[in-house]
Amino acid sequence: MTNETLHHCRQELHHHLTTELLPFWTARTADHVHGGFITHFDEHGHDSGEDEKSLIAQTRSIYTYASAHRAGYGSGELADLARHGVDYLLNRMWDHEHGGFYWMTNRQGEVTNDQKIVYGQSFAIYCLSEYTLATGDQRGVEYAQKVFDLLQKYGADTCYGGYFEMFDRDWTLKGPGAAGGNRKTLDAHMHLMEAFTTLYECTRQPIHRRKLLEVISLLVGKVMHPVYGTGVPQFWADWRVAPQIKFDVIWGWDRFTEDGAKEAAEDNTSYGHNAEFAWLLLHALSILEIPHETYFSQLQKAFSHAADNGVDWEFGGVFVEGSHSGKVYDREKEFWQQAEVLIGFLDAYRIFGEEKYWRAYENVHRFVMDKMVNRPVGEWWPLMTRKGVPIWTHMSHSWKINYHTVRSMVQSIRRLDMLLEKDTVRD
Amino acid sequence: MTNETLHHCRQELHHHLTTELLPFWTARTADHVHGGFITHFDEHGHDSGEDEKSLIAQTRSIYTYASAHRAGYGSGELADLARHGVDYLLNRMWDHEHGGFYWMTNRQGEVTNDQKIVYGQSFAIYCLSEYTLATGDQRGVEYAQKVFDLLQKYGADTCYGGYFEMFDRDWTLKGPGAAGGNRKTLDAHMHLMEAFTTLYECTRQPIHRRKLLEVISLLVGKVMHPVYGTGVPQFWADWRVAPQIKFDVIWGWDRFTEDGAKEAAEDNTSYGHNAEFAWLLLHALSILEIPHETYFSQLQKAFSHAADNGVDWEFGGVFVEGSHSGKVYDREKEFWQQAEVLIGFLDAYRIFGEEKYWRAYENVHRFVMDKMVNRPVGEWWPLMTRKGVPIWTHMSHSWKINYHTVRSMVQSIRRLDMLLEKDTVRD
Numbered sequence A, B: 001m002t003n004e005t006l007h008h009c010r011q012e013l014h015h016h017l018t019t020e021l022l023p024f025w026t027a028r029t030a031d032h033v034h035g036g037f038i039t040h041f042d043e044h045g046h047d048s049g050e051d052e053k054s055l056i057a058q059t060r061s062i063y064t065y066a067s068a069h070r071a072g073y074g075s076g077e078l079a080d081l082a083r084h085g086v087d088y089l090l091n092r093m094w095d096h097e098h099g100g101f102y103w104m105t106n107r108q109g110e111v112t113n114d115q116k117i118v119y120g121q122s123f124a125i126y127c128l129s130e131y132t133l134a135t136g137d138q139r140g141v142e143y144a145q146k147v148f149d150l151l152q153k154y155g156a157d158t159c160y161g162g163y164f165e166m167f168d169r170d171w172t173l174k175g176p177g178a179a180g181g182n183r184k185t186l187d188a189h190m191h192l193m194e195a196f197t198t199l200y201e202c203t204r205q206p207i208h209r210r211k212l213l214e215v216i217s218l219l220v221g222k223v224m225h226p227v228y229g230t231g232v233p234q235f236w237a238d239w240r241v242a243p244q245i246k247f248d249v250i251w252g253w254d255r256f257t258e259d260g261a262k263e264a265a266e267d268n269t270s271y272g273h274n275a276e277f278a279w280l281l282l283h284a285l286s287i288l289e290i291p292h293e294t295y296f297s298q299l300q301k302a303f304s305h306a307a308d309n310g311v312d313w314e315f316g317g318v319f320v321e322g323s324h325s326g327k328v329y330d331r332e333k334e335f336w337q338q339a340e341v342l343i344g345f346l347d348a349y350r351i352f353g354e355e356k357y358w359r360a361y362e363n364v365h366r367f368v369m370d371k372m373v374n375r376p377v378g379e380w381w382p383l384m385t386r387k388g389v390p391i392w393t394h395m396s397h398s399w400k401i402n403y404h405t406v407r408s409m410v411q412s413i414r415r416l417d418m419l420l421e422k423d424t425v426r427d
Helices: A003-026 A055-070 A077-093 A118-135 A139-155 A186-203 A206-223 A271-288 A292-310 A335-352 A355-372 A403-426 B003-026 B055-070 B077-093 B118-135 B139-155 B186-203 B206-223 B271-288 B292-310 B335-352 B355-372 B403-426
Strands: A111-113 A183-185 A234-236 A328-330 A390-392 B111-113 B183-185 B234-236 B328-330 B390-392
Touching (some): A003 A077, A003 A355, A003 A403, A055 A118, A077 A139, A118 A186, A139 B139, A183 A186, A186 A206, A292 A335, A292 A355, A335 A403, B003 B055, B003 B355, B003 B403, B055 B403, B118 B139, B139 B186, B271 B335, B292 B355, B335 B403
């Protein structure tokens, strides 16, 4: 792969980010009446009217604007937008009695679901730390630390390690079954790693470093498959693998059978999650100043499982899910997996230098640029057929916002720049 | 065993407690110059002058006076003594900058060891909760909860479960080896169960209940021997059994070989600890309102290991330590094991109704009353030969105070009363 190819890819991503993706959001997301963000848009970019503001969509939006500002995009308006979101988050979604952020309000800011869901709290830590890093406003890290402390007190399982994930408003652990109180997930623990990384980057406090190291050990030692190094989605409290079910409170639009189970409920892994896990781990190690060689085998397994099994060489892009040993179960193309493998494959190519990762990157890059971007409006289709025909058509809702898409562009550009620099040094 | 025997035993303990043991302490322990308690006395009950006030001795003293007051002893002076101790603890031993209690001051109240040791923090929770239960003074439970919260944030190991135990002043985890930062112990976790039980009794907060349940699961599932149900003293962070070593910061006068190891470092269990664990578990279940049948097998194993292997039928009393399978290693007689098995054997007899437990109780009861009490002064000898000749002769120092002896009398009398009531009901 030549310098020219790298340049061309970078150019394409940068153009998409700065002239399509970010403008889509800055033009329409701020709610100037009730504060916070409007996060429901149809395929034409029109407000689709759902009367909800979810913790996930608000915090992910804050992260998007704060991180893009910190990466040098915009001329201050993205920091303003992040601040606008933080105001709403702290004024409307913080529980002054029990601590932590509520799960859902309506557009006016009235609480419609007061539960404390760790997945959402982790994004609060992530976005508020990023916000302070981007703007210097200390409110961010102050509340990020409050949530961190609450998770240590109420979230942590002091018997088996890790964190429980589903709590009532007063942090009482929810019951079993679909309420989810007796399960632990890859998803929440991976996002806690992501959140603690940025919290530690912001505070440099030893306790934030220690808890980040503990969650990394947990992910590598218990959550990832012992043979394949791939992500196992759900566990019982004691870390025995649990069949993957749909929870009462969802944070994504995963597809389940009608009885709320996955078809391959006990042998199912997500190519996108595995690549995301690996690049987030690499990033955490970099913030911790730990050599990535420490987790060489883990990184290689996660990246290569996605590159060797998840890439669609016929129609482009990355598949949704498959077996730990590789076999593909779901050949559709979802937006966030494409976003995450772009960063992941570039990191894998950067670290291991194997051409297969560059080819995998280029494949998904083309699929995203040619098929996934809804060009007339600038955001990505949420779900497409294998061949690239839209199945779902919303541009945004509570579980699809700009975090994956914008972060993918910002982080992929950064990695392409690293590769170009390396190349320059080599020349 | 007859009602008359029960009455006689009760009478003997009550006489010892009220005319010897408690008077020993109320006559000499309050430091009216510098506050807190003087806790170093020789065999004659004279102040032996060591210039230290340890967190363990101060908190255990508070527990002793508060619990004896709550059990109906004295006419208010024990509550006053407890308050006198709490004043010192909060004014001199609390770290206003980092939270938690310091490990050691001198008699004047100057900090001489500022480390945060979980073993000591657990006794702070225990005594401060007991103090509020006994007196209604809310300062106790307020600080107990502060320590509980600190343990959740800094103590808990969110990778493998349980608590790390050895921290620097700012709650940074200490290093490996004799510093102890990479080990976990039966001792600390058993005392956390004890502390969380009384904290929950005091607050009835769901989070205190949950953390108590978690530490019980941990003790039963990981700390006690999988076959024999006996206590394993030390573990690595991931709960693999670690050879038992002496730590830099000690909280007792365990005997080690010169290189700081136990002679049977990997197959060693304490009869006294096992009986103490089992009665503390029974008590926790009672506070939690969980039927003791839930842990029937665990309780039976721990009690019967002590009764079947630990009792010296020739010279009386209970031995120090032995193998998990039963064989005795150390035939000397230490004060605290006698104290704990008295309560434990009465509980075992009460629950299981087997005569062997009554015979074991009666054996140790006689050894204590006839040999272990230093009659001229009223406290117990710390360590005796197998036959009952004193080896160590101090009545008190930083690691031997009144917690085991007074609690043993208060709790044994309570259990003898229960047996008498049961008998009355039967008649």
